[in-house]
Structure formats: C-alpha cells, structure tokens
Amino acid sequence: MPYEWKTAPDAQLQEMRLWPHQSLPARGFAAFVLATFTLILIPIFTLLGTVLLWGMLPFVLMAVGGIYLALQSNYKSRQIEEVLTLDADSARLIHTNPKGEVKEWHCNRYWTQVLKYERDGPVPHYVTLRGEGREVEIGSFLSEEERVALYDELQRSLLRGT
Structure with a gap:
C-alpha cells in the first residue's frame, strides 16, 4: 500500500x-520511451534513402517527444x-x-x-x-x-x- x-x-x-501509487519507475519510463521510439522507427526503415524519410522524421520525433512530455507531466502531478x-x-x-x-x-x-x-x-x-x-x-x-x-x-x- x-x-x-x-x-x-x-x-x-x-x-x-x-x-x-508510482506504477512506472524511472527505469520503466526510459524503457517505455525507447521501446516506443524503436517501434515507430520500424516502418521508417522502408523509407531509408528516400526523400520521404526527411518528411516523416519530424513527425516521428514529435510523437516520441509528446509521449515523453506526457509521461513527465504525469510523473510531476503524482508528487503528492x-x-x-x-x-x-x-x-x-x-x-x-x-x-x-x-x-x-x-x-x-x-x-x-x-x-x-x-x-x-x-x-x-x-x-x-x-x-x-x-x-x-x-x-x-x-x-x-x-x-x-x-x-x-x-x-x-x-x-x-x-
């Protein structure tokens, strides 16, 4: 408890x-963000060597950044x-x-x-x-x-x- x-x-x-309750410790936080980034990159590998890669990469980075910021905000709001x-x-x-x-x-x-x-x-x-x-x-x-x-x-x- x-x-x-x-x-x-x-x-x-x-x-x-x-x-x-702290359900996501610091190591789990890092692992989740890394796993999310890795899974998002899987479809991007098919775009290597094309111009579309540079068009998709900012959106991938924004998605990972958004997840990071949301989890960080949630962590701060649990500091009671x-x-x-x-x-x-x-x-x-x-x-x-x-x-x-x-x-x-x-x-x-x-x-x-x-x-x-x-x-x-x-x-x-x-x-x-x-x-x-x-x-x-x-x-x-x-x-x-x-x-x-x-x-x-x-x-x-x-x-x-x-």
Whole structure:
C-alpha cells in the first residue's frame, strides 16, 4: 500500500506517510520511451534513402517527444505527500501538493473524528478528518480498497491514543 506507519518505540508518537501509487519507475519510463521510439522507427526503415524519410522524421520525433512530455507531466502531478502525526495530545496533517505548496491542519486528538463518505464524496469511500471546525481530506489519491483500509487503521489509531 502506498502509505506506511512509523511508530516510535514508546508508541506515544505515530506518523503515517501517504503517497500516490508510482506504477512506472524511472527505469520503466526510459524503457517505455525507447521501446516506443524503436517501434515507430520500424516502418521508417522502408523509407531509408528516400526523400520521404526527411518528411516523416519530424513527425516521428514529435510523437516520441509528446509521449515523453506526457509521461513527465504525469510523473510531476503524482508528487503528492501527506504526513499524519499523532501524539498523545494532538493530530496534525501536512499535505504537500505537486507544486510544493504545504497545507497544514492540526487538532486536539481527543476531538478528532475520522469520517468516511461512501458515495457523497468526490471519490467512493472518501476519507476525511474533522476537528477544530475544519474537515480535511486524507488519502483521496489512494485506490478505493486502500481508502477503506486507511479508514479502519485511522479509527484504530485514534482510539488507541484515547
């Protein structure tokens, strides 16, 4: 799952780090672009030695460049991180978006509520934290099954501290 708990030995401080699933690592990215370029070049080999090669080559390079830019843009948009810290008295969520902007939320742990919206949220099983007059989302980029598991784990963790 794309989240992990870091629990201190005394178990007074718990930290959960969440991130989007990274399905294409850097080596896979390079291999995909290279394979695409190679497969696009196969029909171009028949044009070697003709004037048509120079007419087709810019379009081939634009296609490969477009794939590269699209994958790079997708990679940058997945640079989201959320860190939930629970200590004896408080709950704190720090959300870092792809542009590097940081949003923080904190609340007294006793008053923190974990809510799950089955169908009413922007995604199924939408999980939020409520407290201090605010409601913030957590893990909206996770899959449906991961959000269900996240909700259960957050419920247990918040109850354990009270």
